[in-house]
Amino acid sequence: MTTIGEQIDTTPAVTSLRRKDLLGIADLSPEEIALVLDTAVAMKEVGSRPIKKVPALRGKTVVNLFFEPSTRTRTSFEIAEKRLSADTLSVAIGTSSVVKGETLADTALNLEAMSPDMIVLRHSSSGACHLLSRICKSAIVNAGDGTNEHPTQALLDAFTMWRHLAPSNGGSLDGRRVVIVGDVLHSRVARSNALLLQTLGAEVTLVAPPTLLPYGVDTWGVTTSYDLDAVLPKADVVMMLRVQRERMNAAFFPTVREYSRRYGMDGRRMATLQDHTIVMHPGPMIRGMEITADVADSERSVIVEQVTNGVAVRMAVLYLLLGGSEPAIGGDDA
Amino acid sequence: MPVVMDADRIGRSLARIAHEILERNKGVDDLALIGVRSRGVPLAKRLARQIKEITGDEVPTGSLDITLYRDDLMRHAVGPQPVVRRTEIPFSIDGRKILLVDDVLYTGRTTRAALDALIDFGRPKAIQLIVLVDRGHRELPIKADYVGKNLPTAVHESVQVRLQEIDDRDEVVLEQGGA
Numbered sequence: 001m002t003t004i005g006e007q008i009d010t011t012p013a014v015t016s017l018r019r020k021d022l023l024g025i026a027d028l029s030p031e032e033i034a035l036v037l038d039t040a041v042a043m044k045e046v047g048s049r050p051i052k053k054v055p056a057l058r059g060k061t062v063v064n065l066f067f068e069p070s071t072r073t074r075t076s077f078e079i080a081e082k083r084l085s086a087d088t089l090s091v092a093i094g095t096s097s098v099v100k101g102e103t104l105a106d107t108a109l110n111l112e113a114m115s116p117d118m119i120v121l122r123h124s125s126s127g128a129c130h131l132l133s134r135i136c137k138s139a140i141v142n143a144g145d146g147t148n149e150h151p152t153q154a155l156l157d158a159f160t161m162w163r164h165l166a167p168s169n170g171g172s173l174d175g176r177r178v179v180i181v182g183d184v185l186h187s188r189v190a191r192s193n194a195l196l197l198q199t200l201g202a203e204v205t206l207v208a209p210p211t212l213l214p215y216g217v218d219t220w221g222v223t224t225s226y227d228l229d230a231v232l233p234k235a236d237v238v239m240m241l242r243v244q245r246e247r248m249n250a251a252f253f254p255t256v257r258e259y260s261r262r263y264g265m266d267g268r269r270m271a272t273l274q275d276h277t278i279v280m281h282p283g284p285m286i287r288g289m290e291i292t293a294d295v296a297d298s299e300r301s302v303i304v305e306q307v308t309n310g311v312a313v314r315m316a317v318l319y320l321l322l323g324g325s326e327p328a329i330g331g332d333d334a
Numbered sequence: 335m336p337v338v339m340d341a342d343r344i345g346r347s348l349a350r351i352a353h354e355i356l357e358r359n360k361g362v363d364d365l366a367l368i369g370v371r372s373r374g375v376p377l378a379k380r381l382a383r384q385i386k387e388i389t390g391d392e393v394p395t396g397s398l399d400i401t402l403y404r405d406d407l408m409r410h411a412v413g414p415q416p417v418v419r420r421t422e423i424p425f426s427i428d429g430r431k432i433l434l435v436d437d438v439l440y441t442g443r444t445t446r447a448a449l450d451a452l453i454d455f456g457r458p459k460a461i462q463l464i465v466l467v468d469r470g471h472r473e474l475p476i477k478a479d480y481v482g483k484n485l486p487t488a489v490h491e492s493v494q495v496r497l498q499e500i501d502d503r504d505e506v507v508l509e510q511g512g513a
Contacts, residue, residue, distance in 0.1 A: 012417060015415055015416075015417050016415035035417075038417075039417075039418050041420060042399060042418040042419055042420045042421065043418070045420060045421050045422070046402070046421075049454065049455060050454075050455065050456065051454040051455075053454075054402035054403065054451075054454070055402065055403060055450070056401075056402040056403075056407055084402075316418075319402070319418065320415070323407055323415060323416075
């Protein structure tokens with residue numbers, strides 16, 4: 001399957017994303033995914049320099065339009081944009097004209113009238129990015145749309161897994177077992193990860209109470225289970241999801257205590273994992289609910305590293321969507 | 335498709351440049367070799383080996399990718415996109431004499447980008463430029479300090495450097511028609 005990070009001196013299968021927008025993992029080819037992850041390796045090095053800034057996107061304007069609360073993703077996009085020298089602004093919806101009743105399409109068209117090059121959108125409605133993609137000339141990046149997709153989160157998760165697991169596995173995630181646990185029903189992260197990880201050759205198992213598995217999950221090509229203890233000993237990666245109470249309009253499980261006991265990651269369950277297995281969480285964590293503090297702060301936890309890698313992966317996406325040009329410097333002949 | 339340098343010729347040129355480096359810098363103190371990706375990197379490593387054979391001293395080497403510093407990155411919306419590759423400089427460049435190594439010197443724009451990139455890593459004492467082939471047609475005020483071969487060319491010609499480490503053979507070829 002797709003091998004990442006081997007393309008230092010060879011030309012990759014594709015050298016650009018053949019698209020204007022990044023709306024979801026579902027649209028990306030395996031070669032495009034490999035290109036993003038490879039480019040992220042180079043971008044991660046930029047973040048380790050004394051001067052963490054390169055002039056690649058000088059003169060480009062990026063608008064971060066977030067209709068839902070977000071600390072990690074919005075900050076991560078902003079830092080990625082600044083490290084590439086783009087001009088950025090973040091629109092806080094609480095103080096914008098949206099509260100006066102403006103529609104998403106009108107907000108986008110008004111922003112577009114000021115000629116940004118890219119709009120990064122987070123919205124509570126699935127498909128909001130697809131709407132903007134149709135009506136805007138700017139590049140649209142999906143930073144999470146409803147319960148549909150969160151492609152940059154899946155890319156940074158895959159990048160993190162690849163750095164930990166691929167070196168001992170021939171440079172790929174082929175055959176690695178990834179267990180995703182929790183509120184799959186409301187999780188765009190689970191959806192994007194399931195799509196991406198299968199493209200990279202990993203085997204994905206979703207573990208959740210029956211009420212929190214989405215309708216049609218049998219068409220995703222993943223294994224599902226209701227029994228966390230049974231799948232943990234074989235896992236290479238355990239990814240815990242947050243229970244998204246803000247999206248819950250019915251009783252999906254009896255009590256928080258019962259949920260934690262059956263589907264939470266604690267020290268006892270962690271002891272059943274293989275030595276190399278890593279524990280991930282896309283954040284924000286609810287300590288004591290889906291994950292206990294001793295797991296979150298353990299050596300297996302790569303939760304903080306996921307955040308670091310998020311900046312590198314988003315820099316790669318920004319560069320690949322905005323950085324295209326006709327080279328006046330010949331590659332080998334300059 | 336005339337071969338203008340074969341493996342022997344490339345080897346002799348690098349050996350001569352290694353001696354010139356030592357003569358000009360009076361030894362290897364504070365020196366470091368940084369190759370510009372892709373083909374400057376193996377050239378930098380070969381020069382480090384040559385210097386080690388002559389004096390027994392190790393000169394640190396690094397590699398620099400200049401893609402994010404290109405002056406043509408944002409000029410047009412269409413066209414092939416340059417691939418970003420890894421930069422690896424595992425030492426501080428502050429106060430060092432940096433020997434920047436590239437395969438071909440042409441317009442000087444790659445060197446301009448490399449100088450900007452290097453300055454972001456620190457403040458070297460000096461930067462000297464080493465190229466295997468200088469083919470002329472400069473568009474910027476840049477000059478190499480060490481040249482393997484001066485090769486007069488026409489603009490429509492293209493110079494291809496092939497190296498064992500990347501292309502499985504050593505040669506420099508002058509091709510007709512733009513690359």
